Amino acid sequence: MNCSQARSASEKAICADADLVRLDADLAAAYAALGRAKPDTRDALRQSQRDWLARRNACAADAACLRWQYELRLDALQGQLRRAQAYRPDGTDLQALEDFRRAVEAAASQDAAFPLETALKALSASGGTTSFSNVRDKEDDIEAHFPTARPTGVSEDEWRALLASDVDSGGENGVASYTLIDLDGDGLRDLAIDSYVGGTGLFSEISTLRRIGARFGAPSGQSAEANRADAPSGATLYSLNDRGANQAGEWIRLRGRVYAAYRSSRYGMDSVYLLHPLAEVGDAPTLTVRYRYDLSVPRQQKNETTGAVRALDEALHAALTRALAQIDPERVATPGEPAKPLCPMPANTKEDERSQYYSFGPGHYAYETVADVAVQLRSGCAIARLADWFGGYSAKDGLYAQLWVRGTADDARTDTYNVHGVRRAVRYGTAVGPVATGDDAQGAQ
Structure with missing residues (x-):
């Protein structure tokens, strides 16, 4: 003006x-x-x-x-x-997506529980990379900072470029790590930055800088916001642990290109987005892997805090097993209050007490509500919630999930039972669309 x-x-x-x-x-x-x-x-x-x-x-x-x-x-x-x-996927990207789908399907014939992990490992582009992190001067220092000495594996030329680019991108308490990797195939290693942001989700942001002459800088295709003098780390490529979700990122190579394979997971579903690492994120080629679980309640229940083990009696175990049978083995239940109470509601129930008959209660961003169902116990009808941690899965423990059971009275206590889930990949889908993370991914179910 x-x-x-x-x-x-x-x-x-x-x-x-x-x-x-x-x-x-x-x-x-x-x-x-x-x-x-x-x-x-x-x-x-x-x-x-x-x-x-x-x-x-x-x-x-x-x-x-x-x-x-x-x-x-x-x-x-x-x-x-x-x-x-934003970058618009081209024909090579679509071919890469199809190659990726075929690799995951082929891996499923050998290991139906971990086909995605197997394929990502085979396609890894991590060779020839160097990683280092911000450091603390003393072990008990709270704040970390960019190294003052050249880290092992960083060439003198790269070190000069790093110092000239002001790339110290530490978030909360200065925590950040850096990876030198050739992302565009020009023979010069570019820079990926993982900056710990913290906050309620304890999340990190991953951004990239291209090697341009004697410096590292935001790619010309990124927005003006990424090229501000006070934003040396460039635009964010993706984030991890957003809203407590189960997310991961890996560098892979397909059709001669390096992609950031960004995974955002939920119960029954892995969505993997093939992101161009040096471009503004827009619509991305996406592979969706869907799983089916065999859910069970172990008869021997171990208390995670005390380590004590108790055996469920036959009637209780049967009741919990019947409750699990009501839950979709592939999908999270549609959010929202059911049309009718899960447990019979007495006629004289007060208005402010009615909701406790319809669901287990409010959720929380730190876990995923798979479903709320009724459980018929000796003491009467109770309400159970199957909760998991966004599809978190391991070879040792399978799906990490719990069944929380409470009575319908105001002062009813909640009992916790560990649930074991064994998964197998059952369907695969490909698409091109926006990247959904955290709460946004719920709609993709």
């Missing part, structure tokens, strides 16, 4: 506020970049900007209102810009 020509109340208020002047400049830059990225939509973009200016000017001199309008518009424009600049 040319403040020397400010005339309206809103323009004068903007020019009197440094934050609003900055927002105006950021918005102008995003608007211009979007116009360049999508020239065929400039007329519609221009009209939407006129409509927004009318809403902005309606704020008059109200600085809070102006700030809100600018933030809304800037968020919308930057979102459109990211989508416009």
Whole structure:
């Protein structure tokens, strides 16, 4: 905005506020970049900007209102810009996806429980890589920082480029790790950064920088946001442990290209997205592996805290087994309250107590609710919840899941029973679409 020509109340208020002047400049830059990225939509973009200016000017001199309008518009424009600049899968990517599907299907004939892991290991592009992490000066230091000495495996040329690029991307307490890997096949190793963010999900963000001359920098195809001076790590490629979910990422090679194979898992399903590591993330080739579980309640139940073991009596074991039989062995139940109570509800039940007959209770982001079902015990009807940790599975323990059982009274205690699940891959699907993570992945079920 040319403040020397400010005339309206809103323009004068903007020019009197440094934050609003900055927002105006950021918005102008995003608007211009979007116009360049999508020239065929400039007329519609221009009209939407006129409509927004009318809403902005309606704020008059109200600085809070102006700030809100600018933030809304800037968020919308930057979102459109990211989508416009995002990588679009080509024919080679689709062929790579088909190769990947065939590799996983072939692996399933040898190991139906771990076909994805087997295929990813065979396709690994980790050869020729070097990894190192931020360090602490003293063992009891809280904060870590970028190494001051060249790590083993890093060449002198790479070390100079790293120091020239200000790539220290430590998140909470400075925790970060770095991997040098040739991602674009030009013979020079690029940089992948794993920065621990922390927060309630205890998650990390993985980003990449291309080796460009004597420095590492955000690829030109990434958004302006990735190239800001205060964002040396570039745009985020994917995140791990988002909302407590079961996620992982590995570098694989298909059709001569290196991909970040990003896996986001749920009960009964692994979704693997083939991401171009040096491009803005958009729609991605996706392989979905679906599993079927054989679920059972072990007769011998071990307390995870005390280590004590107890044997379930025959009647209780039979009741829990019947409850498990009601649960879909492949899919999470559709979220929402059932049409009728799981257990019979007395006629005189108070309104604020009715919900406890319909479900086990509220969920939590740290675990996945597979299903709520009724259990018929000697003492009467109880409500059980099968909970797992987003399809977490191991060769030793199988599916890590528990059945939580409580009575319908307000003060009813909850009993916990370990559930054993053995899986086998049963179906495979391919598609091209947006990357779903955390809570978003629930809709893919």
